[in-house]
Amino acid sequence: MPTNLNRQEIRMESFCVDQEIETSRFWHDLQQGLSFCNLPETEDRTQNPRPNPTVEEITMVVLGEPLTCLNLCLEGGKQCPGGMLLVPSLTWLQKEPTNERDLQTLRVRKAVTFDSCGRTFLDIFTPPRRVNYFMNLVTGNEKADARSPSNNFLNFERDLECPVGVTEEMVKRLDDRILTRILVADAGVAYPDTLAFPFRPKISYNLGDHDISVVPVRNKEDGKENIRSQLGVFLKRLLKKGIEKVVVKVPGSASPGVSYHSAHDQAGVYSAMCQGLDVLEEGESIIVEAFCETLKLLPVPHLDYEEQAVGMKTQALSCTIRAVVCCTPNGNQLVSDIVCGVGHADKPLDGGNTLPLSLEGFLSQWGFQERSEIEKIRSMIKAKAEVILENWMRYESKLKKEEIGGSLMRTNVLGVNFVLTHQEDGSYDAVAVSISNSRKTIANSQIHEFQNLSKLGSSVRPLVATMVNCSQRFLLQGKHILLIGAGEEFVWEAVREYNVKITLVDGDPNNKADKCVHKFIQCVIGDRNNEDINAEKIVQLVRTHDLAIDGCMTVVDDYVPLTSLVCKALRMIGSTPEAARKSKKKSLSQKSLEQSRVNVPFLPNPSLFAVKTHGISQPEDVTGSSNHIQYPALLKPEFGACSYGVNLVKDEAECMKYLVNTKNSEKMTNDPPFGKNHGSAMHLTEYAQGTKHGVEIVVYRGKLLAAFVSDCGPTRIPQFFETSTCMPSCLNPERQRHLITAALQCISGVGHTDGVFNVEFKMTPTGPKLIEINGRMCAWFYRNWVRTVYETDILFLNFLIVCGIQPNIQPFEPTCQFMAILCSPAAHSKALSRPGIATPEILAEAHERGEIIYYEMEPLKEENTDNECGFCAISVKEKSVSEAKKQLLAVCRKYGVDTQEHPAEYVLSTFVQSPSY
Structure with a gap:
């Protein structure tokens, strides 16, 4: 080359x-x-x-x-x-x-x-x-x-x-004033009354019940007669509404463009429209619409004084507002910039004859002083622009491949031009007067930014994030991933969304997931005492079926060690068996941190985050444990999750009693109460006082790519079952950075370098202390929370990493606040079984109505206080911590889950927004 x-x-x-x-x-x-x-x-x-x-x-x-x-x-x-x-x-x-x-x-x-x-x-x-x-x-x-x-x-x-961001076909549709006006109206956004004359239109228009009249023109002579007959009726209707002025719009540089006319001057309007009609080409249209007058300036003392002193009346002004709205990586809509242009009211305004001005600058010039009122107007414009793009995306999705110009085409950015008007009731409204296509929007977005270099790139930031996401999806599509263990349903939804092939290896021959995957291989892999043999069986199955595997992973905690062995045998990216073993066994995780040789001069040593532990292989090991561990302490299973089997013990006697009871229960049932087939070994760990937090951390080749912090409410002592949780964290940014640093050092300390991991901490007065490292991504609702709050899908990132594709992540600023109450049979079995109040079916119906976000972890069982387990999560999504807490408290009281054993006020008490420092 x-x-x-x-x-x-x-x-x-x-x-x-x-x-x-x-x-x-x-x-x-x-x-x-x-x-x-x-x-x-x-x-x-x-x-x-x-x-x-x-x-x-x-x-x-x-x-x-x-x-x-x-x-x-x-x-x-x-x-x-x-x-x-x-x-x-x-x-x-x-x-x-x-x-x-x-x-x-x-x-x-x-x-x-x-x-x-x-x-x-x-x-x-x-x-x-x-x-x-x-x-x-x-x-x-x-x-x-x-x-x-x-x-x-x-x-x-x-x-x-x-994937393609702009096609000529979609540019033409976005430039079609009639089509975009109809879609604006369909979105429920205010628009000017419109009369349009398309010349030999190439698409059909579904007008609906809107103040939009479309009269197709087949030849120009008949078109002039159509204009004459329709124009009078239209102008009379406007005058009856009190509209005294109209706008004539004609496309093309060879035409008069945009001109203003009195609604009483029918002859003048007719003449301008006929001149425009003469230069129309097929598919183009001429439009006459009601003039939208910019709200009048509020009294500004120094301007009033100048008018009186000079003896000159200030010329009437107008303003156009352009909102740049982008599609986000998750397919949502986000206004990234709002820019205004001020000019004289008797001239059309555009980017070429106005200086770009921020919305705040324009409103301040117009006499607005109250910050809350300015923010209310911004929020109103933002909501309208975003719903317009949402409606456009919906329209675009219904078009055929030939109509949009490509199989993977999607409009990811457009501009919406508004006029801010004053309503009779004293409120303000934004009227959408036109749409700018993607090319014009990107070109125009620069003018304001190059005069404010600190904002350079801000208007297209969500667009670039979406371009990156589309690129990564394209790189991932068709990749073949070996998944060990079925996991949860959200995985199968993601398989379809990201167009990956999954070969599932699982021991359940009746697993429902077999219909959702590319290939299902039933293989008994539940015996954790023979992980090497199980790994060899899986590798042999891969070779027997001649599978070309690009990556290997699991989302099931119990299969983390097995998956690491398979990754090693197949030479796939993933945790090493040694790292998986260290993170799976809780006491070994702590000891690994204490003995860690990871020494980065600008990062704290991993040992700073460890707590003291004492291994217990038999009851005799409890005797003398107080010489090593300070009581009260936690007696914890070496394996397991969700605090199953954890108990607070105040001294050696209580520790011995609980341990003996656990061993006896295991012998009687022949079924380990926790840890499953990994065994029910226990250990003692010192109690760390403080609030509990979770960190979802993403690393590639040992490099931190992203991390997301959540908070847990007060746990139910003595078993430490989680009662509530929220995201984003309420901790101040400095404390959140401490947790993220601790998470990185902890997973590095045990040897993890690639993947998505969940790490739990206590935030003590002296900093984070490790609870446990989960060698796989979080389950339950946290994946959906991260995706909604930060526009980042950690499962997608996991897919990329195991396939050897370095993720490029730019998490958005938090867009909302999630908060949840976690229900357990011990605290809520009575409340959640009352007919007509709060059964699982009723909660599911509330979820369908959008009142709550309901997630069922497992079927409701009889009350069991020996080992608590989660039944469901009831969540709400609001704009702030205070709003989320208020809404969730109301939900808890409505459905009776605010119980004496689980008082909602108390379990949500730690969720208070901290100052940003």
Whole structure:
């Protein structure tokens, strides 16, 4: 592969442009943008081509001119260094046929890459790098000559196999004022009364019950007559509503564009519309709509004084508000920026004739002083813009592949233009007057940011996160993962969502999961005394079935040691058997930390987080334990989860009594009460006083990628069953950082380097103290909580890691607050069995109504106070800690789960928002 493209090669491309002119202008624009940001010039690395890595990297290609998308590329470099590639010409790309239908693989030969510090590099890739996300930001001109080179950019993305962010078909639909006006109305957002005349429309419009009239025009002479007959009726209707002004909108640069008219001047409106009709092309439309007047300025003393002193009346002003709304990685909608433009009321306003201004700046200029009122207006605009994108996504999902321009196309960003109006009742409303397509939105978002460099990239931050997520999904799709142990239902939902193949190995021949996976292999693997034999059986089954496995994992705690042995035998990424053994046995975890040789000068030693333990293999070991362990202490199983078998013992006598009772119970039932087949060995550990917390931590090659902290309410002593939990944590940021550091040091101390792990701590007055390390990701509802609060799916990250793909994670700021009450048979069996009040069926119905989030852990059993176990979680989602607590208390009282044994006020008492320091 040559390191430089030559002129002959370029001429051979059927879609070529003049390379010298194109590249020259490209470099000029790029250097101009970089110098404005005070960033270094582009470094040419084409003489040393970059080899492709053994594992595919994120490769997001933006086709466009740098000055129209520089903020997008710089933000891409921050979030994914080296993964955002800018190309100015199709000659830097190449297509290859795939084995899948008529799709083609896109590869990049040459590009400008961006790093996390804003530095840029001109790279050549040998061999060409496979593209896993493509965004064509070159604006095509449909009216240009078909032979024009610019037209070669159009529909280039139509047959690509990778996800695509913009297609020409969807740009046309977003530019269709009638279609977007109808979708705005369908979303329940205010819009101007509209009369539209499309010329030979290419799509049909479902008008519904809206104040939108559409009169198709087949030929222009008849169209003028249609305008004459319909216009009078429309204007009379507006006048009856008290609307005195109208707006005529015509597309295309060769037309009058936008003009304002009096609703009484029917002749003037008719003339403007006929002039517009003359230049319409097929599929375009001319629109007349009600004028939306910007709310009047509130009294501003210094302006009033100036008017009187100078003797000049301030000219009427208007304002347009543009909300940039992005699709998030989870498919939600998020407004990332709101920018305003102020101008004279008698002229159309746009980004070209107004200075960008923040919403707060505009409202302050208009006389608003109350912060709460400004925030209320922001929230209202934000909600309207997000519901518009949500409705657009819903519409887009119903279109055929040919209609959207690709099999994996999704509109991930658009702009919504509003006018803020004053209502008769004194309230304010935002009226959506137009939609900007993705290309225009990205280009326009830069104008405000380049004047406020601290905000550079903020408007496209969610968009880049979504591009990265789509890229990683593309890299993951089709990967074959060996899953040991069935786990929970959410795993099977994720299999379908992420399009991965799962071969499940489980001992239950009637497992329901066998219908959800690519392949189910029934194999008895429950005997924990023969893990080596079980691992050998699984490896042999993989080879017998000739399975090409990309990764191996488990979500079941009991199968962590077995999975580590299989990973080692198959040479897969995962925990080593030694690390799995250390984290599985609780006393061994603590001793490993005490003896850890992990010594990073800028991090605390892992031994700082350990607590003293004392092993008990027989009752005689209890005698003299007070010489090693300070009482009161905890008598805990070496294996197991969810605090099963944990008990507070005040002295050696009480410890002996509890231990003997446990051993006797085990002999009588022939069934271990906890630990399952790992055994019911016990140990003593010193009691750490403080609040309990959980950390979900993601590491790859020993590097911390992300961590998420949750809080637990006061546990039920003496067995320490969890009573409540919340996320995000109520701890101040400094304390949360302590927990995250402790989690990283603890998993490093036992030897874990790759995966998603759950680590539990007590936050004592002197810092975090380890409770236990779970060598797999959390189960229950925590995965869904992390996904909702931070827009990050830890199961998806686990899939990536075991397949050798380094996750790129940029967790969002918390978007909401979850809080839950955890119910147990011991405390709630009576409350949850009262007909008509709080049966599991009633709680499930409340979940369906959206009143609560109900999660059933296991069927409700008879009251059992010997070893508590969880039955269900009743959760709420609100905007803040105080709102969540208030709502959850109300739910507990309504359904009778606020019991004497489990008082809701008490179990939620530790959830108080701490100051941010």
